[in-house]
Amino acid sequence: MQRKHSMIDLFFTLTLFCVFAVSALIVVVIGANVYRSTVAGMSENYSTRTAVAYVTEKVRENDRAGSVQLGILPCDSSVPALSLTRYGEPQSICTYIYFYDGALRELATTDAYAVNLDPSTGQVVAELENASFEQLENELFRFTAVGENGPEELIFALHSSV
Known part of the structure; x- marks a missing residue:
């Protein structure tokens, strides 16, 4: 038992x-x-949030009269770019933020060298599916970054007077 x-x-x-x-x-x-x-989920949102935060900071940093403009990349007229110019002595430095080859890129150069550069030489800020800049009004812009989870939008106004 x-x-x-x-x-x-x-x-x-x-x-x-x-x-x-x-x-x-x-x-x-x-x-x-x-x-x-x-x-x-965090990885999917990282690129678009990084791109939006980066553009926000760069615009705030360069918000001076006539410094922020929407145009094209001097070395490739088919690439739209946001240009941020720092005027100084002995020469001005222009930073271009643009979308090229699947990434948001930054390219800083002087006007003398801008036409000789290749768009692929820009520093990659964030890998994206698409990105675009649009001028809504005189000093009002829209930046759209499209990542894996869809688009993120930033609407920003310049505080400096032209």
Whole structure:
């Protein structure tokens, strides 16, 4: 009778341990899936948010009379660009922000060298599906960045007078 009792105790203990182990494994798997989906969501939004934040900061940094203009890249007339000019001695430096070859890019140069550069030499700011600048009014612009999760828009006004 004692032997049968100890077999039942052993079987009960082993069953309880197995239930605990399976429960712990299920919790770990669920946690890993939640973590994976969170990281994927953050990665998808990273590029568009980075692009919008970058353009915002660059415009704020260069918001002086006549410094921010919408135009084209001097080395390739088919590439629209936002130009941010810093006037200085002995020469002015112009930073172009544009979309080219699947990425938002930045290219800083002087006017003398701008026509000789290739659009692909610009520093990649963020990988995007598309990006565009549009002038809505005299000092009101729209920047649209399209990433994997869809578009993000930035509408900004220049505070400097022309």
